Amino acid sequence: ETGVTQTPRHLVMGMTNKKSLKCEQHLGHNAMYWYKQSAKKPLELMFVYNFKEQTENNSVPSRFSPECPNSSHLFLHLHTLQPEDSALYLCASSPKRGDTDTQYFGPGTRLTVL
């Protein structure tokens, strides 16, 4: 295991639901990331937090709302999603933003929007 956990592993939701994805890292890292991975497409960086501060929002629609209460936890709040938002959502962490930036990924949450 990489030291990064994500829950739930699978989520099915309707377009009117509100749900949250949770990520926790046990590595003592200070940077955390959300990525979206759709079939046959590269990982898309969504959000970056460095020392609990959001440092990057990669033009993500407002129906995705991140929250980082401390350096070990990261949430992605979801509301009024669209079917095209169905994908694997990956959380990652790294010691800090920048430098060699090797990232440690969680197993992902497979999201299906009906």
Next chain:
Amino acid sequence: SQKIEQNSEALNIQEGKTATLTCNYTNYSPAYLQWYRQDPGRGPVFLLLIRENEKEKRKERLKVTFDTTLKQSLFHITASQPADSATYLCALVSDSSYKLIFGSGTRLLVRP
């Protein structure tokens, strides 16, 4: 436009052979390049990092080369095993930002 390209077709090889995967990039000047392995339904796992001033990096059966003139990295697995079957992603960080940009990956299948 900036692009990272990996062969979208699966690479199918016989056990024991050397697998060679390619990562090409355009309009980037990466300070370093990374390779990750991803198994189905799992997150990527870091394998190797190579810096722009390094030509080659090795780790056990893995070898990565980095040619900044050709704008290409090659990833080799020697004495391949069925357990090496996975998707391999290259990722780079540009000098101008700290974003890690991923290619779409190449799937490797090693036949017993």
